[in-house]
Amino acid sequence: MTSPPVLREPSRRRRRSPYLRTDYRGELTLFPYSGPRLTVIAVTVALVAAYPFLANAFWLGVINLAVIAAIGALGLQIVTGMAGQLSLGHAAFLAVGGFFAAGLYLHLGLPLWVAGPAAMLAGATAGAIAGLPALRIRGFYLGITTLAVQYVVIAIGLKYQGYLQTSFGTTGSLSLPMPDLGFVTLTTTTDWYYFLVVLAGVVILAVTNLKRSDLGRSMLAVRQRELAAEALGVNVARVKITAFALSGALGGLAGALSAYYYRGVGIEDFDLLLSVEFLAMIIVGGLGSVLGAVLGAMFVIATPLLVGQLIAAFGLEGLLGQHLRAIELAVFALTMIGFLLFEPDGLAGVWQRLKTYVTRWPFKYTGMSTQAKR
């Protein structure tokens, strides 16, 4: 009897491909690493760290806003992109966070490093309450109840703002001081930049981990086919409420950050348009993708400002200056339409296709979209 052939292990000197896993550890790592990949990460970190020295004050401010928006967008991505529940009232969570932070300062003098986590808790509570209808209501009706919650929160916020204004004698928006983080006070835009980037990095890591966790996979299952998920033993109502709570927490954090960034809050800033802007961020970025939420946030925040700059650069200010808002709305709408029609996977999808093209070249590889194509 001949002995079975011995399989030889592939030579370790050969370049290890990130697509060929040889052990379970490779499967389980959060971020599969290889030489080239680490280099890319290092370069990215260096660029991010050096950005404040490369860009002028205007664009630094834009990135700050985009990062705050990205944190909020990641919240919406959890509930709408991952769990598949249309949340039309995301601005309400930002309002809750912003007013909670403002209230904590005005009533109790608490600084940002207390108000931030507190705003997250408040947002999570609001989110859980907004998600409570999930126990009874399904489909679009559930999505619209979030819109209802938004309006109720706005009404309450309006009353609260009036009360704050009369009791503290301020007019217009309530004002907040420079944010105190305990060990450092954020005074300049650059300070804000580094703080926000680090914070956003933590949030991104957390959400990426969530996506790969048990809860995250349950959410994705609920999004794809709720009935099947339930049959597989997923507690659908609990997953939905958790998703809403998490989205509320991140929304509340973003709200508190923006309250301190703008040094004030006003309820009129948290309207339906803001909710839709967040929805646009995750559509443009790509539903369900963490990178998508960040890219989408940057896109949605930067584009109107870019349009304004372009108009000024081309000297069309006289002609189009008064139509600025209409142009912003139109660009906004057309971008959404364009992405919905032609790029259902959003910017993250584009990036993914680009990556696979480059990494698998010269092999031609056409990926599969998660959305149905025409």
Add this chain to the structure above:
Amino acid sequence: MDFSIIVDILKLASVYGVLALGFVIVYRTSRVLNLAQPGVVLLAGLMALTFIPRDATPTRFWLTALVLLVLGALAGLALYALLLRPMAGQSHISQVLMTLAALFLLQAISEAGWRGESGFIPMPGRQVRWEVFGTNVRLLDVAPVVVAALVVVGLALFYRYSRSGRQMRAVAENPALAARRGINIEKIGAVAWAIAAALGVVAVFLTSTQGSVSLLLVGTTLKGFTVALVGGLDSLSGLVPAALLVAVAEVITVRFIDQQLGEAIPYVVLLVVLVVKPWGLAGTREELDRV
């Protein structure tokens, strides 16, 4: 009881009813939330504002109204053909987001053309008023109720007795089966959107019997949306009770409790009703809720 309360309730219910119809008609046929409706209403109102001067004769008024009605229907057709039809087969959430994008496009157009302008559409017969049960009742208070009733009855008859109406009901119930029976689903979808947009035009004339045309119309239309949800998104029979319910709640809140709260009351009613009846008062239960 003060008769004016009854008048207010009936007026508000009529406006909400016609606004809600726009949403219901589209949802019945294609299971898509027509979030572009507020944009249609706003644009129609602004155009009416421009083309109907203060001293317009009734003839001019009705002529303009008719033209706007036709234009509205055409706009609905265009929205369907250009934006919704290409999205067929994609997830419902994407289709809704497309209608949302259409809403912003329409808002951009109104912003570009009218830049936040607001005003009152001069309605004919605005001087006519009667004294009924101790309250001043204007012709313009009665007109919305009459028009709304006519619209609802007309649509009910259309759905019941006309060929297109029956086809629309078939598509609403089971699109795949309807298609196999030879019904042109795209045509039905287009007709639904055209009717919904035309109803939006009607609605804006109804709202202008008691208020101005302004950006606030978007909010009012969204309240009509909640009425559609309360009644059941695909139900015509639930619409009238829903409109009355929300109108009663809002009028009573505004009059006796707090005016600002009255703005949020339709949403509170929505939350309460949906918790008790998750599909609205008379909506059909959806088994496969793939959003």
